[in-house]
Amino acid sequence: MAEKFDIQEHKLIPKHTKLSDDEAQKLLEQYNVSLRQLPKILKSDPALKNFDIKPGDVIKIERESPTIGKVNFFRVVINA
Amino acid sequence: MAVDEALIKEYKGRLPEPLLKIFKTYADEVGLSKANQKKAIQQVEHKFLASKIHPGEAIGIVTAESFGEPGTQMTLRTFHFAGVAEANITLGLPRLIEIFDARKDISTPIMEIFLKKQPKDERELEKIIASIKEIKFAEVIESITINIAKMQIEVVLNKKRMKDLEITSEALRRGLGVTLKTVDIVDKDDLLVMKPKVKELTLPSLYSIKEKIKEAPVKGIEGIKQVLPVKRNDEVLLISAGTNLKKVLEIDVVDGTRTLSNDIFEIAKVLGIEAARNAIIREVSRVLHDQGLEIDDRHIMFVSDLMTTTGAVKGVTRSGITGEKESVLARASFETPIVHLINASMVGEVDRLNSVVENVLINQPIPLGTGLPGLVTKMKGDEKDEQ
Numbered sequence: 450m451a452e453k454f455d456i457q458e459h460k461l462i463p464k465h466t467k468l469s470d471d472e473a474q475k476l477l478e479q480y481n482v483s484l485r486q487l488p489k490i491l492k493s494d495p496a497l498k499n500f501d502i503k504p505g506d507v508i509k510i511e512r513e514s515p516t517i518g519k520v521n522f523f524r525v526v527i528n529a
Numbered sequence: 530m531a532v533d534e535a536l537i538k539e540y541k542g543r544l545p546e547p548l549l550k551i552f553k554t555y556a557d558e559v560g561l562s563k564a565n566q567k568k569a570i571q572q573v574e575h576k577f578l579a580s581k582i583h584p585g586e587a588i589g590i591v592t593a594e595s596f597g598e599p600g601t602q603m604t605l606r607t608f609h610f611a612g613v614a615e616a617n618i619t620l621g622l623p624r625l626i627e628i629f630d631a632r633k634d635i636s637t638p639i640m641e642i643f644l645k646k647q648p649k650d651e652r653e654l655e656k657i658i659a660s661i662k663e664i665k666f667a668e669v670i671e672s673i674t675i676n677i678a679k680m681q682i683e684v685v686l687n688k689k690r691m692k693d694l695e696i697t698s699e700a701l702r703r704g705l706g707v708t709l710k711t712v713d714i715v716d717k718d719d720l721l722v723m724k725p726k727v728k729e730l731t732l733p734s735l736y737s738i739k740e741k742i743k744e745a746p747v748k749g750i751e752g753i754k755q756v757l758p759v760k761r762n763d764e765v766l767l768i769s770a771g772t773n774l775k776k777v778l779e780i781d782v783v784d785g786t787r788t789l790s791n792d793i794f795e796i797a798k799v800l801g802i803e804a805a806r807n808a809i810i811r812e813v814s815r816v817l818h819d820q821g822l823e824i825d826d827r828h829i830m831f832v833s834d835l836m837t838t839t840g841a842v843k844g845v846t847r848s849g850i851t852g853e854k855e856s857v858l859a860r861a862s863f864e865t866p867i868v869h870l871i872n873a874s875m876v877g878e879v880d881r882l883n884s885v886v887e888n889v890l891i892n893q894p895i896p897l898g899t900g901l902p903g904l905v906t907k908m909k910g911d912e913k914d915e916q
Contacts, residue, residue, distance in 0.1 A: 456785070459786050465803070490803075497801070514830070
């Protein structure tokens with residue numbers, strides 16, 4: 450067992466990126482929702498291992514949808 | 530006639546990528562003129578917008594019925610196997626229920642292990658398999674006996690088998706040491722003598738230690754009971770009974786980007802919630818596909834989105850997503866109504882009657898379809914104010 454495998458490269462995991470506070474605010478305004486209404490992601494989620502995050506941050510997930518191609522999905526970080 | 534790139538660019542963002550791609554190929558094939566291309570893409574956009582789901586559409590019910598109808602046909606054909614090497618895997622309706630209920634202990638945990646490099650020959654393949662498969666102590670011994678006179682356990686090792694499996698006696702000792710911390714192990718010629726370090730040793734306790742020794746893992750990965758090579762699309766991959774995704778991903782020869790488990794919870798734990806969502810979609814479509822059933826991807830995506838919105842995998846059960854509904858009456862209408870009503874009344878819960886079931890219960894219009902928008906009447910007095 451040499452270097453540890455980076456699970457971010459697993460094909461089941463879409464690309465996760467953290468939104469800046471401004472971007473997050475824009476997103477909430479665009480969809481007219483509050484943070485509470487967004488789908489959640491746990492702070493301890495393995496896909497966010499190398500991220501510097503705190504509860505309340507918004508994570509952008511670039512999904513590959515079988516029907517409409519690339520699609521952005523958003524989740525808000527919560528404490529486990 | 531080439532496709533008008535400017536036109537495509539204009540519609541980028543307005544139409545989904547795959548649709549534009551299809552449009553491009555067709556326009557190219559048919560050889561539409563630029564003017565006709567514009568007309569055609571306007572038609573495409575019109576159709577696209579018209580086919581979008583309307584606000585107030587009961588997509589939950591549509592999804593449930595889309596699964597329900599083919600599901601009734603599935604029950605009759607549950608016990609078909611998918612192939613010799615993969616026989617006896619839970620398929621069909623039982624598997625579907627297992628996924629949707631988000632069961633923690635699935636009946637046939639399976640892993641698909643991809644390799645970075647194809648093995649050159651059978652020897653190499655066997656070596657890889659041997660490094661993954663869990664080998665218990667019982668498999669490398671000739672005999673195990675209890676010496677009542679000396680109150681110890683005596684083991685005769687199968688040296689040949691150990692050599693075949695490439696287990697050295699040191700590795701064996703290390704493996705045993707993990708499970709048996711309180712047992713002294715002494716080599717005596719070909720005999721391995723084990724004496725528990727307990728003050729008052731009784732025969733029954735010695736017997737239970739003997740059983741424990743037999744089950745002690747000495748090599749491979751815990752939980753992987755069987756490994757079979759399978760050929761798929763000119764590629765050799767390994768199918769394992771029993772899963773341990775975390776450990777298997779750490780093996781050097783394993784292609785960690787493709788290796789999969791069919792245990793949704795394990796995937797959520799090792800790879801995260803988004804991977805779990807993809808895994809649910811993948812597993813459900815595979816079960817349906819194997820049965821020759823077609824259910825639109827959108828329904829599957831919808832259910833898996835619901836199951837993963839809370840950040841953890843939740844099943845479609847009273848403790849899962851139904852238990853998380855905001856409305857007391859909605860929860861009560863699903864399963865165990867009394868429990869929900871008593872608990873809600875004890876903490877003074879308020880039901881805002883925002884959703885469907887609770888409104889059906891109290892005989893009010895449901896907020897779906899035409900029931901969704903509210904009517905605002907303009908009184909005569911109001912008009913005056915506006916002027």
